[in-house]
Amino acid sequence: MNLFKKLFNLPTKEDAEIKKQEVKLSLDDLFVHNFVKKGGKFLYSINKQELISNFKKVIAENNWEDIHLLDTRLDFLFDKKSINVVSSYNEDTTILTSCEHLIAENGDILFSSNQLKSTRLKEFPQNFIVFATTSQLVKDTGQGLTGIKSKFKSSLPTNITSVKNYNINNNDDNFLNHGNNNSKNLYLLLLEDL
Secondary structure, X not given: OHHHHHHHOOOOHHXXXXXXXXXXXXXXXXXXXXXHHOOOEEXXXXXXXXXXXHHHHHHHHHOOOEEEEOOHHHHHXXXXXXXXXXXXXXXXXXXXXXXXXXXXXXXXXEEOHHHHOOOXXXXXXXXXXXXXXHHHEEOOHHHHHXXXXXXXXXXXXXXXXXXXXXXOOOXXXXXXXXXXXXXXXXXXXXXXXX
């Protein structure tokens, strides 16, 4: 019997058990795995100098000239002489913003009206650069929403949404996402702060 299994490469019980074993990853490893699997691009930085350098590399690599800041606190990332900061955007403009949380379970990035104001995510241009810190990593969407609720007790933000796909040419066949195509060509600048 073993000869037939080896000859025809039939799976054994041991092979099935090995495949069933779940691999436990840390939150950051799990997020990176899921984020990259969905087509996201990220650059990890251990300090602000490295973060600024990574930002410049992303801009140069893509030949982006116009940046629209959704979060004005991020203007430390660039020299205003080297890039054109625009007050309004069109389809060729790159959006620079922060986010609420990074969802490790599925590699999504959670936003709210604190970043997007009242504009729906799919109404923004395709090119996004998102700044986040490692302390924004949470296990799942429930923890992300709980984090928002505890951080903004007096006035909860609205327009809570997430980017679920980082490949603009990939159509999601999931029925639950029908009509919610918010795919973005997204770079995540992740700063270590823990």
